[in-house]
Amino acid sequence: MHVKQISIFMENRAGRLEEITSVLAKENINIRAISLADTSDFGILRLIVNKPVDAVEILRKEGFTIRENExxxxxxxxxxxxxxxxxxxxxxxxxxxxxxxxxxxxxxxxxxxxxxxxxxxxxxxxxxxxxxxxxxxxxxxxx
Amino acid sequence: MKYKVEYLEPDDLKKLQLDRLREVSMHLYNNVAYYREAFNNLGMKPSDINSLDDLGNLPLTDKETLRTYYPFGMFSVPMSLVREIHGSSGTTGKPTVVAYTENDIKVWSEVMARSIACTGGTYQDIIQNAYGYGLFTGGLGVHYGALELGAAIVPMSSGGSKRQLQLMQDFKTTILTCTPSYSLYLAEFAESMNIDPKKTTLKIGILGAEPWSDGMRREIEEIWNIKAYDIYGLSEIIGPGVAVECEGQHGLHIWADHFLPEVINPETGKPVAEGEDGMLVITTLTKEATPFLRYATKDIVSMTYEKCPACGRTSPRISRIKGRTDDMLIIRGINVFPSQIESVLLEIEETEPHYQLVVSREGALDELEVQVEVNEKFFSDEIRTLEALGKRIKQEIENVLSIAVKVKLVEPRTITRSEGKAKRVIDKRNI
CATH class of the missing domain: 3.30.70.260 (ACT domain)
Structure with a gap:
């Protein structure tokens, strides 16, 4: 009954979110659900995607700081x-x-x-x- | 009040300095292993010193030396003769330690009284001392000087701006002593309290412990309607009162009867020509508890021996501090070394030892932001866990630096890695 969620640590700066969506788009990964939690300094993007294993691999390869959660x-x-x-x-x-x-x-x-x-x-x-x-x-x- | 020694003919000053240099060298040779070795390595005895130039053969003493001999290895008198111990930031966790005998306190009082007098202060003044009292030498140094001068002193210490302004008005303060940036901050604060800083009884500001510019001086003088003077000192030499500006405001008179200055090329170690920039090196001629021969201040200055056209003093004048030869930062009057922050971060396993310091001036006061890379292994997707981590780093750093910092967690691998020496500091202050 567990669902894999990918969390990404993000600095609050213009264009950062777009860099993530661009990676996902290129790899043909579809976002099922998305949530962005933010503080004044940083944000955490939480995603549920159609291909979580691929998404984790590609995001890590692109240098994002990520964590998988259930x-x-x-x-x-x-x-x-x-x-x-x-x-x-x-x-x-x-x-x-x-x-x-x-x-x-x-x-x-x-x-x-x-x-x-x-x-x-x-x-x-x-x-x-x-x-x-x-x-x-x-x-x-x-x- | 006039101190004759500040007007000595150059040859008489040199003679006095040489006598004192031989005396302090003998004292150090007999009592401090580090200096005895230094002389022995040169095959030289203190009695072989025949001119001030002979000093140039001796090695430099610096913060590293003091760290090696921490805490009391550089003391040249037994503890029973020590009356006071002070410290300033070391390059890592441990402070550099300096001590004062009864006579050292007298000398400190004298040079600080002379410094206040040099700016026009007299026994009739009411001095509000907003330098921090404590291990930092700023507060007590000014205090002793004011006592010696016979002025009335209000020992406010730093902070508490509302109270500072309240008492400044009630007591009719005439001299303010603090960092230049705090004097600006206080003026802004006054305006927010509907107090016109121009209408206070203040007439002189004796400002130091951090680098500032003539532009900032004009701003301070304008906003308070006072004369603002730069004062220089460092705890390793004695504290505040090493050098100060006179009414001419062009160069700081260094009290060369107590502090023998040299300006050297930091790379070659050779003296630079008069008026050229180099590192200020000071030998304490009269200190008893922790005298240092050729202490490397790491401050970049130029120096002139020309008689002062404004006040007629013959004591040499150094320029404002033009920079540093190391990576020390001065933030709100406190010395900060990036290596101090690094040693804190190395103790915290959730972070990478990659960091960057961003110094800026928000309004009149300095802000230090420490950007720290979060370690991927410890990245939590819960905000409160990350915020708690940020708070912990902030506290640990503040414990070591004794000043408030802002901590910003950044993504791993986002702080620029450079070849060789990392670019750790971005200083956005325009001073």
Whole structure:
């Protein structure tokens, strides 16, 4: 139930993001989900792509500072309260979320939340027990 | 107040210097192994010194020498005679250590009193001393000089700008002593408090401990409506009070009856012609606890022996500091060596030993930014982990440097690698 996410350390300077997208475009790598966290000095770009193994290899080769992480992809209903019912499960179990971001999946009309937690195994169990649909890596990459 | 020794005929000054040079050389030969060896290596005894030129044969002493003999190896008196110990930044973690006997404190008081007097200060002045008190010699040096002169001293130490300005107005301060950049900062701060710096009772600024320019002097004089004088000193020689400007403001009179100056070519070690740039080398003629023969200041100056057309003093004059022969930076009056920062980073495993220092002047005050490459192995994709790392590096560096720095984490391999000596410092200050 783990999904591979690639994080890239970026200095805050004009054109840096474009350098990353240019590498990905050249290698025919498609971005499934993207999130950018930033501070005044640096940013962290988090990506889920269709070919994570290739992406890691090429980004590293191009000299980017990257890290691979396992995240969880939860399907939620695209309706008011959809996210809330999932977060209730986390709150009840006192499980904290490091960060999350979402995207909309056009084939199924559902929203997908990417979630990073400290204890993924426990989170997966709680989510499954709570009836939340989780996507496998391959499912996300091929969306 | 006039000190006759500042007006000696050149030959009389030379005679006084030679007598004192022989005396201090004898003292060092008898009490400090480093200097005894230096004389022995030359097959020379202090009694063989027949002219000031003979000094040129002796090796230079510098911060490295002091580091080798840290902490007390260069002391030439027993600790029972030491009254005060000071230190300044070493090139790595350890400071350079200097000591003062009772007589050294008297000499320090005298040269500092002479320095204040040289700028026009008298016993009637109220001196607000905003140099830091502590291990740094700035604060106490000025303090002793003011006591000796008989002026009233307000020992403010550095910082606390609001209080500085409040008391300056209430006490009717006439002389301000601090770094030039702090005097500018204080003026800006005054304006933000709706105080017109031009309307204070201040008439003289005795400013030093960092390089500055005539342009900056004009700015300071204009904004405060005062006369601003450059003062020079370094802890290894005595602290502040080694040289100072007179009302002519063209060159700093060096108190050559206590500090014998030479200006040499840093590469060849040979003396340069009068008026040419070179490294200032000073021999302390009267110090007792830690006298040094031929101390390499690493400061680039030129020097003239011409009688001062403005004040008539015959003591030689050095120019403003024109540069350094090493990579030392002076930030807010504090000496900083890139190697100090490097030694901190080497202790932190999450970073690469690649770094760059960017010095800039934000408003009136210097800012030091340390750019550090993050090690890929430790790159976390959580902001708080990286921020905690940045904070830790900042604290470790500040512990060593004693000044606030800004730490910026940068991507690995982004700091320019250069062939040979790395370009570690980008100084954006226009001074």
């Amino acid at each position: 995240v969880i992809a939860c399907v939620i209903e695209d309706r008011p309260g959809g996210l809330h019912s999932m977060l209730e499960l986390f709150a009840k179990s006192e499980l904290s979320i490091e960060y999350m971001y979402g995207f909309f999946e056009r084939h199924t009309d559902k929203a997908v939340m990417i979630i990073r937690v400290n204890d993924p195994a426990r989170a997966i169990k709680i989510l499954l027990d709570g009836g939340v649909e989780l996507l496998r890596g391959e499912q996300v990459y091929s969306l």
